[in-house]
Amino acid sequence: MHLSDDGPTLGVVGGGQLGRMLGEAAGPLGVRVVVSDPTPNCPASPVVDEQVVGAFDDHETVRAVAERSDVLTYEIELADPDTLAAVAEETGTPVHPHPETLRTIQDKLVQNDAFAEAGIPLPEYHRVDDAADLRAAGDALGWPVMLKARTGGYDGRGNVPVEGPEEAAAALAEVGAGDDGALAERMVPFDRELAVIGCRGADGQTAAFPVTETVHEAEILRATVSPARTDRATRERAREVALDVLDTLEGRGVFGIELFEQSGAEDTILVNEVAPRPHNSGHWTIEGCSTSQFGQHVRAVLGWPLGATDRRCPTASVNLLGKGEVRPARLAGVEDLLAVQGAALHWYGKREVRPLRKMGHVTLPGDATDIHGADALLSRARHLPDQVTFA
């Protein structure tokens, strides 16, 4: 790959918090970053070299980014594989991860079929195109089931638990199944949720960050802790499954692989969701690992050697989610938060608070010598958002 003479430029479709943290990781490596985002002054814009304003799937916008870049990547599943592939063809700028990987992941049915074919353990699922299908699926899988839109869902959007057959029609309307249809998945009685940030670099090099436990409420990630509060065998199995998932995906870059742990089951680890990008479950790696997931993604897509993924210390993180009515974001209470020794704030610079919007996160590194302190560390972290308000 030919990189610009005076240092490479990375193009990123999407300029939200993931684009911002990619920019923060790229700068010290001498990598310029150009993002595209429909919102002027998007979160990434203050820390990157340039923002092109335009829709994620707008050909001219994506082309403008590619023309300025040595490699093109994306930080949001709303990027369009057709546009990415066409722009790559027109400009000669490679896209990582491969647009076909994005296409596969964007359609949960296609993704699940691909994983199932590769022998990757998944919750049982049925394709459902209408309420009759969904009722039949629920009867077969056992109620309740998790209904997932085939396309357009991410970060819990497009996922609806369905309690019984009488909710079938309403649930299909809620996930916006439309012409694409949906999936009904067996509701896994998991003990906990885990996640692994996997990465594929040049020449087939792969790496996985330490297994992380994630805590969701109402389908939104609230907090993480690593090491996960489970046994070594389970962590090893989670890592193994994550590396198997990586093997099925084309192109370089970081992938967020979300897992269910159900101890005592035939498959103790099942794959829940995969994101072809850095993931909320890996934000803790900025402070907690030798290389962050963002630095790793930059290295991977540029074809540079992957960095060390060892955990420096047990680490928890907690999201700062918007509360109350929609209004301009005014960060307050930072002093109280920063008085907590070790707490590291990451504010995303979003202009507007919205209920449950991810406004920032806080990382809390623990004592490097106390690998059994994850429980207490997570508890401490979960109180940190109490310190902060959005005025």
Add this chain to the structure above:
Amino acid sequence: MHLSDDGPTLGVVGGGQLGRMLGEAAGPLGVRVVVSDPTPNCPASPVVDEQVVGAFDDHETVRAVAERSDVLTYEIELADPDTLAAVAEETGTPVHPHPETLRTIQDKLVQNDAFAEAGIPLPEYHRVDDAADLRAAGDALGWPVMLKARTGGYDGRGNVPVEGPEEAAAALAEVGAGDDGALAERMVPFDRELAVIGCRGADGQTAAFPVTETVHEAEILRATVSPARTDRATRERAREVALDVLDTLEGRGVFGIELFEQSGAEDTILVNEVAPRPHNSGHWTIEGCSTSQFGQHVRAVLGWPLGATDRRCPTASVNLLGKGEVRPARLAGVEDLLAVQGAALHWYGKREVRPLRKMGHVTLPGDATDIHGADALLSRARHLPDQVTFA
């Protein structure tokens, strides 16, 4: 202090690598940064919100920064105390550290007199205004002596070793003593050079980062390692002296305090230089400590609680210095550098290579459990620049 409603803005006079790394630390805290620098597209400019182009001592430039800012600071001793004080008065924007502290430090004679009066151990020094003074000083102190310009010197600039009386006139011309005069200091037969990054926050809160050993060649810092390769008593004495220095300086912020260690002498620690800003000897804190010196400076000048200064692991750093002729900077060999596990690159984005110019640095964190490995760690770090060229 009143901060802007939608998050504070920090103004920084100077947009070199220190301004850049201040910007990198400020962003995640929700702090906007505006810098001034005479060079358009200065190193800080890609990572901060705005650059005002103008001289460090230009009143209108500094005023323009102050008008956009809640607090004004500086990252270069070439900032002008009179301008800073006048702008603070006109705009109501506080300046930290206090302009009087900058004034004191800018004049090594005034600084040394202030330290001597406070009982801080220093190398013996004489004021010299002409060659006769210098010859007399050398005869009194013993040849060779270190001649230091009273003003305008930093980062080793303005310091010249003088071997004997016959060099007196040439040396005075070389340091550009001019009307201001100079200082002749006893050349300390030090065992090693140490440095402490100290910090004063609001309400008199102070903090000191772990003692660091610095390696200079030809008056330019090449590498650092922390812990310093000396005994505990010496490190404690270094910390004590650094905190005494802090007590003599007004205003909030981070100070780089450079020390000589001479074991067996009456004073095992002597103060060499003080910089009223983040310092090259503290770059390792980005990876090596819970809070970096840059994050600490941001916290301190905004009046926020200081962060934890504990060392996460033994850590070395090495500067990437320009070599060869003046030419456009093209970073090459990054792949080889990044293949060294754990090595963290910080490229400053300077457009032009010049001999011995600081183009970037690399940090090498060591094994957290091996606090005696500083020697090997420093050796490994010192080879890292071999991986990188400027094309």
